[in-house]
Amino acid sequence: MSRLKVLIFDWDGTLVDSIMRIIEAMHVAADTCGVPRCTDDAVRAIIGLAMPQAYDVLYPDADDAELKQRFIRTYSDTYIRLEEQPSEFYPGVMDALDDYRSAGYQLAVATGKSRRGLHRVLSGHKMLDYFDITRCADETRSKPDPLMLHEILKHCAATPEQAIMVGDSPFDLRMANNANVPGIAVSYGAQPLSVLHKEQPILAIDHFSELTAWLQQQPNTLLTGA
CATH class of the missing domain: 1.10.150 (DNA polymerase; domain 1)
Known part of the structure; x- marks a missing residue:
């Protein structure tokens, strides 16, 4: 990779x-x-x-x-x-995202939400300017079409091999496969790993902190602590 x-x-x-x-x-x-x-x-x-x-x-x-x-x-x-009170982040997510951003990773969101819906929740979390780019289903094509990932990669000047897609549904991982982006499955969301493994993710995690541990093991990682 x-x-x-x-x-x-x-x-x-x-x-x-x-x-x-x-x-x-x-x-x-x-x-x-x-x-x-x-x-x-x-x-x-x-x-x-x-x-x-x-x-x-x-x-x-x-x-x-x-x-x-x-x-x-x-x-x-x-x-x-x-969602008047926005849904909470899973344990460890915000600390990890802050670490990733500080390390120099570009961060993106690819969601089935509408732009209005994502804007509302990002505003509620005071994160409107947090991500490098966000793409929503009503402004591009719905998952599992790879278009939103193509658009994210173009914006970030990155190849598919320089990115990962992290998601909890088969549509997330199928979109990643369709874009030739490595997919990572999480077990704590919409679908169990028994379903997600069918989409052949390169990694499956039960806790968000496991993503940090994996990133630290990658060649030329941007994260310290490897």
């Missing part, structure tokens, strides 16, 4: 503990719109997709475009209400 310079992260379920809020907002949207609730596991399975694609997966036989838009709006409004 070439010397790493760009660390790319999914948001929900990778950096922040927001999975249960997503599930709750999806259930509220289903109840409000008069469509059957999907199981928690079914909702977990679409986390990472843009909402239009997620709806199509959850309700493949639905053909009412107006209902679909109402569902998406209701989900969004409910999630905004639930």
